[in-house]
Amino acid sequence: MVMDKSMVKGIAVGGIAMVVLGAGAVTGYKTITTPKFADVVAVKDVVQTTVTPRESCEDVQVQRQAPVKDEHRIAGSVVGGVAGGLLGSTVGGGKGKTLATVAGAAAGGYAGNRIQKNMQEKDVTTTTERRCKTVNEKSQKVVGYDVTYRLDGKNGVVRMSSKPGDKLPVKGGQVVTTPTSSDNKS
DSSP, rough: OOOOHHHHHHHHHHHHHHHHHHHHHHHHHHHHHHHHHEEEEEEEEEEEEEEEEEEEEEEEEEHHHOSSSSOOOOHHHHHHHHHHHHHHHHHTTTTTHHHHHHHHHHHHHHHHHHHHHHHHHHHHEEEEEEEEEEEEEEEEEEEEEEEEEEEETEEEEESSSSOOOOOEEEOOOOOOOSSSHHTOOO
């Protein structure tokens, strides 16, 4: 079989055309089968916690013992001693009267001292004081979303500024994470 030059050129051109058409068909097939959307599997809020210190004040009632003028309770001892001595002098006669007067004065002095002490301890003043302390207030704010998606049987994670729907758009085999102008019109 003899082939002439034009026949060889025709076969070569036909072969090249077949390769080009075949490559175009494969590319066209890939374009047709490339997914347009990825399925959203999970969405997790990304939260930022802020701690803000502030001063918290309140008015509190405070009781303190009033200042004591007679620290050693001499007045109570003297008044008690005089009263005890007078009371003791009314009992008995002679030396017994003197003994009763001395004993009454001693007992009265002690009792007067204890009475004055009790009165001093119960003598309190009440004032209002402002008490302040620093408290930390915590606040939380959602700053984004970690989105887990499934594309071509594989899971991926991407951080987005807005919460997505059930699907994410895919362009050129990649997930699109920023909303397009057509997405905002709905």
